Amino acid sequence: MPRSPAANAELALLLEVAGTPKPGNVDRERDVADLRFEHFLAGAVGARPGLERAAAGAPVGEAFEDAVAGMAEHGRNTQFGCLLLLVPLVRAAARDDCTPEGVADVVADTTVADAAGFYRAFEHADVAVSDPPEEMAALDVRRGADAIPALESRGTTLADVLAAGAPDDGVATLRGDPDSLAELGDGNAAEWCGGFARSFDAAERIAAGEGPILERTADVFLALLGEGLDTLLAKQHGLEAAFEVRERARDLHESGASREAVSAFGDELVARGWNPGTTADAVAAGLFVALERGVSV
Amino acid sequence: MPRSPAANAELALLLEVAGTPKPGNVDRERDVADLRFEHFLAGAVGARPGLERAAAGAPVGEAFEDAVAGMAEHGRNTQFGCLLLLVPLVRAAARDDCTPEGVADVVADTTVADAAGFYRAFEHADVAVSDPPEEMAALDVRRGADAIPALESRGTTLADVLAAGAPDDGVATLRGDPDSLAELGDGNAAEWCGGFARSFDAAERIAAGEGPILERTADVFLALLGEGLDTLLAKQHGLEAAFEVRERARDLHESGASREAVSAFGDELVARGWNPGTTADAVAAGLFVALERGVSV
Secondary structure (H helix, E strand, O other): OOHHHHHHHHHHHHHEEEEEEEOOOOEEEEEEOOHHHHHHHHHHHHHHHHHHHHHHHOOOHHHHHHHHHOOOOHHHHOOOOHHHHHHHHHHHOOOOOOOOHHHHHHHHHOOHHHHHHHHOOOOOOOOOOOOOOOOHHOOHHHHHHHHHHHHHHHOOOOHHHHHHHEEEEEEHHHHHHOOOHHHHHHHHHHHHHOOHHHHHHHHHHHOOOOOOOHHHHHHHHHHHHHHOOOHHHHHHHHHHHHHHHHHHHHHHHHHHOOHHHHHHHHHHHHHHHHHHHHHHHHHHHHHHHHOOOOOOO | OOOOOOHHHHHHHHHHHOOOOOOOOOOOOEEEOOOOOOHHHHHHHHHHHHHHHHHHHOOHHHHHHHHHHHHHHHHHEEEOOHHHHHHHHHHHHHOOOOOHHHHHHHHHOOOHHHHHHHHHOOOOOOOOOOOOOOOHHHOHHHHHHHHHHHHHHHOOHHHHHHHHHHOOOHHHHHOOOOOOOOHHOOOOHHHHHHHHHHHHHHHHHHOEEEEEEEHHHHHHHHHEEEOOOOOHHHHHHOOHHHHHHHHHHHHHHOOOOOHHHHHHHHHHHHHOOOHHHHHHHHHHHHHHHHOOOOOOO
8 A cells, every 4th residue: 555645745754853863953862952752743743634735736835834734733843844845745746746847847836825825834833034135024924924915916926935035046055155144045945946956866865875764864864964054054043053064064974974973963063052954854855755756664 | 723533543653652761662762673663653654544544434444454554564563453442442532432431332333344354454464463262263363364254154243353352351360460371362452342441541641641741651651561461472472471571660660760770671671572562552542542632742
């Protein structure tokens, strides 16, 4: 009995949080601040009806809002970013086209109503965001549903919203040395605008890896963390924090550091309150694509 | 957005495996033999469609078979026993009667067709069972679907099947000192025939406990392990093993032993290959009832 796309998306959320060690993030060995492992379990289960709606053809924005509302018991944000990647991927998979082109089509088809669903989703959970550029103030996601009239009058689709938040040069910017948070933008927006390049790349590495899937998950997390700036970390703690984490993760990954060394790096990140959560989002998306391609648990 | 009964059942499976330390069982800190943590995550996700069918009113035996088939990727048995308890509890909850009386009604309503579904479920997963009494040889569950003609000719319902496997005196037998495996019977069959007494008891303790739900889960596991013989352990390693584990768990629980001491007991059980899995089944059922009653994660 093969798992449905929604089931694979839920399982991807669960495997992501269970991949260990995942420095700075919740994993089997670690809770982080007020977020505990079980909150991610409940978040994954709660998101499933929204993921089912995405698979069944509901508007992407509505399905995303439902998934976030189901995830966010007590307003906790455990997997908002993961769901932002998973919802269009689930839709593409339900169309039997879980490819960069297939998900780009889903993005291109989004509407103003989808943008409204995305804004409403921010009312369900506490999400870290940066100040938007001045001309976008009316569309600050922190306004939630209050921004919907501005979306409608400007005819802004969900793809437009995410394009405004993406780095100018997508993944290349994450790998480079941007001068400002505005130049860096958001890693998940970069995925939306760039054919989900990191997600599919993560999927290929997971599929090509050896050993238990949770070890491959941890390995791919460290690899991605060493290759691209984590934009959640940058928003919360500044660009220098993101540069430092990228460099140290790269060194650990390239040197084939022991599990203990990677865990010790995680201890340090947790002590500083540094949480590279956007990288975890790409890993969850990669797990989903890998499961869809038949990688087994 | 409240979780549905099927979602709560899936979450109960996830919380059960994440409760740590749970001596002798897979938990956040430990994989056991060929069963890894991620197999339980996939098992929970895979079981969901069967649990949804149970909630929607499908015959209990069919819903159970579906749940087991979805759980058992590659034939692995991660949560067969948990599902045997959860399926009737989900049905009772979907009828807004998740009480000992409500689930007893579900049991009483089972049919010969439900028994056939139960037997078919054994074809999907590798389940530990004992030899049946001689007069029941035609109904040995290891015969799978081959036993269905005998069920039909005898008019044996699923409640009848489980009554044949239950200890003569239910929970009291688990707490006593039976002389043989036949006298001991099966702990999950005892639940089916005894109003799910241990499951509801576990739920009350989880609801009354304090601290993170995974700590309460581990505490209730140790409490139950110290109160009743684990019938999976007895079947696989003999009555003396079950007596010993019950006594040592009781000592650890009554003395308020440290997490380290409980983990060390787990190390020892794992080294001996002793897996008290039936106790984990009751904990999963207790978590489900607690979630249905509004306990939050």
